Amino acid sequence: MNKKTVLITGASSGLGKFLSEKFKLQGHRVLEHMGKKHYNLNNLEHIHNLAEDAKKENVSVLINNAAIVCPNICFENYDFELVESMLNVNLKAPILLSLLLIDHLSDIININSMVGLEVKKTRTLYSATKWGLRGFSNSLKLEKPDINILDVYPTNIKTTPDRKSAMDVEMVVNKIYQSYSTKQKELILDGRNK
Secondary structure, three states, X not given: OOOOEEEEOOOOOHHHHHHHXXXXXXXXXXXXXXXXXXXXXXXXXXXXXXXXXXXXXXXXXXXXXXXXXXXXXXXXXOOHHHHHHHHHHHHHHHXXXXXXXXXXXXXXXXXOOHHHOOOOOOOHHHHHHHHHHHHHHHHHHHHXXXXXXXXXXXXXXXXXXXXXXXXXXXXXHHHHHHHHHOOOOEEEEOOOOO
């Protein structure tokens, strides 16, 4: 497999950090922080700047990983700022980065969530962003069959030692990389006890 230049959003911690290590281990060039610049995916100008810098670095793989995690609160307790931030980071940023880089990409990996397949109480806004990402991605697969688009739907992942009842992060990144390498379209990682 050709070694490519990969942009991973949210690569400084959590799953993104482990994905970054995996892709580097496999010989890919990974753009994690794009030098010393800090990009805020809640800011439209920053998204444009990130895309322009990614083009200069010949990025061909986009991993939309960054997300504001589910706050597990009742819908009436959301404030406008949280609604806007979650929509921007979880949904608008992956769509806009894909749009701005579409002519340069061979692969897109969208890290979704099991909540993108199921509805859950007190996950209202998070569900909206993840179902939106799912619809966007599945439609883009039909429109751009020349780009390999992989959607990943995991449950809880043990990215920190204190996470309980969570999947082993090494197993998760290995399965994601394998699915990427074999050009699969969907990966469901349900680590819940059946």
